[in-house]
Amino acid sequence: MSDAPWLTIIGLGEDGLNGLGAASRTALEAAEIVIGPPRHLALLGDLPCETRPWPVPFADGIAPLLELRGRPVVVLASGDPFWFGAGxxxxxxxAPDQWRSLPGPSTFALAANQLGWSLERTVCLGLHAAPLTRLRPHLAPQARLILLLRDGAAVQDLGSYLVAEGFGPSACHVLQALGGPREVITATxxxxxxTGEFQHPVCVAVEVKGEGAALPVAGGRPDSWFEHDGQITKRPVRAMTLSALAPQPHELLWDIGGGSGSIAIEWLLTHRTLQAISFEPRADRAKRIAQNATGLGVERLSVVTGAAPDALQDQPKPQAxxxxxxLSHDLLDWLETHLDTGTRLVANAVTLETEALLLQAQARRGGDLLRLELARSEPLGPRRGWKASYPIVQWSVEL
Structure with a gap:
């Protein structure tokens, strides 16, 4: 094989050949095969080489492409192939020496330049195959979002979602076929x-307005954000627990005995690179955990129905x-035996039996013990008094 990459990925705009640079034109002239969505192929018109439509779903096109290894091939993508694209x-x-990418302006850049928005202050999301609930952490007055949508019908779905969340007055700029002769921008x-149908390709730029609730950015969100049956780590304890877990970018959490999933969900809300697996023995609670995660925009939470330690087998090792x-002696022994040195472990106890277990574990393995005693003010006859919650004993240790 020659030193030149056999595959060139070209970011194509809505103006077709007119928007391509010299390198992209040269790659097209040298190509034996050009592959891309039918819409992209149509934008280029008649080509002297073989053309093939990329199949749907996208994954079905990978194997046929790899069979062409060594021949000069061009794959067409939209705008910048490495920003919510196929790149x-x-x-x-x-391998790095087998491909190159020649990007065009991204839809995000085109939209921001149309509207005069500062791109670095704007949330940019690709929602082609993601649920609209992924927006939920970003919905707050004055927020600006640019959203790539799968088709024109999704514009109406987006409007319905924003209304349902209390952000109906949000300004929406619907931008169709940006950068080409079919460009249409609708303010609503x-x-x-x-007032009509919107056509693909389409994105929507949203200026969030309304009286809807904004999801707090600090750990220890109100319990009302989570559906639960009473089995939930309450807000103040959750905040202390997340502090003890000390999430760092790119880490994985095991949440054992998920309940409502509040700990794992808040872990994921901390940073977009974090991952989590929630283990819950009850199927109804496991289903609720998944629903809570999706509703709060972190559907990447993996939920495993099963009891520990059996359910932990063959799972990727966590950092926390x-x-x-x-909690049991057997579970603690399993965790220490199977997890890597340095894994952070945090366990909360409410009952005397579990508290005794943590005291024994701390005596053997070290770590920190913290006793949390909380009380809330409640009516007491014509006045008010303190109502204490069950104390929580928290053990945190590095294995």
Whole structure:
């Protein structure tokens, strides 16, 4: 094989050949095969080489592409292939010297330049295959969002979602076929009735307005954000627990005895690179955990229905573990035997039996013990008094 990459990924705009630079034109002229979505192929018109439509779903096109290894091939993508595009997916299957990418302006850049928005202060999300609930952590008055949507119908879905969350007055700029002769920009609001159909490719730039609730950014969100049956780590204890877990970018958490999933969900809300697995023996609670995670925009939470330690087998090793339920000598022994040195472990106890277990564990393994005693003011006859909650004993240790 020659030294030149056999695969070129070209970021194509809506103006077709007119928007391509010299390097992209040269790659097209040298290509034996050009592959891309039918819409992109149509933008280029008649080509002297073979053309192939990329199949749906996208993954079905990977194997046929790899069979062309060594021949000059061009794959067409939209705008910048490495910003919510196909570039990163394709690069995973190829050595660095086998491909190159020639990006065009991204839809985000085109939209920001149309509207005069500062791109670094704008939330940019690709929602082609993601639920609209991924927006939830970003919905707050004055926030600006640019959202890539799968098709025109998704524009109406977005409006309905914003209205349901209390942000109906949000200004929505619907931008269709940006950068090409079919470009159309429509200014509306999320709660405005539809006046027509929107066509793909489409994105929506949103200026968030309304009286909807904004999700706090600090750990220890109000309990009301989580559906639960009473099995939930309450807000103040959750804040202390997350502090003890000390999440760092790119880490994985095991949440054992998930309950409502509040610990794992708040862990994921801390940073977009974090991952978590919630283990819950009850199927109804496991289903609720998944629903809570999706509703709060962190559907990447993995939920495993099963009891520890059996359910922990063959799972990727975590950097942090929280045990909120089902703590036992056997589970502690399993964790110490199977997890890597340096794994952070935090366990909370409410009952005397579990507290005794933590005291014994701390005596053997070290770590810190913390006793949390909380009381809230409540009516007491015509006055008010303090109502104490059950004390919590928290053990944190590095294995």
């Amino acid at each position: 990163a997916t394709l690069a995973r299957y190829l 609001t999320a709660d405005a009735p539809s 573990v929280f045990v909120g339920g089902g």
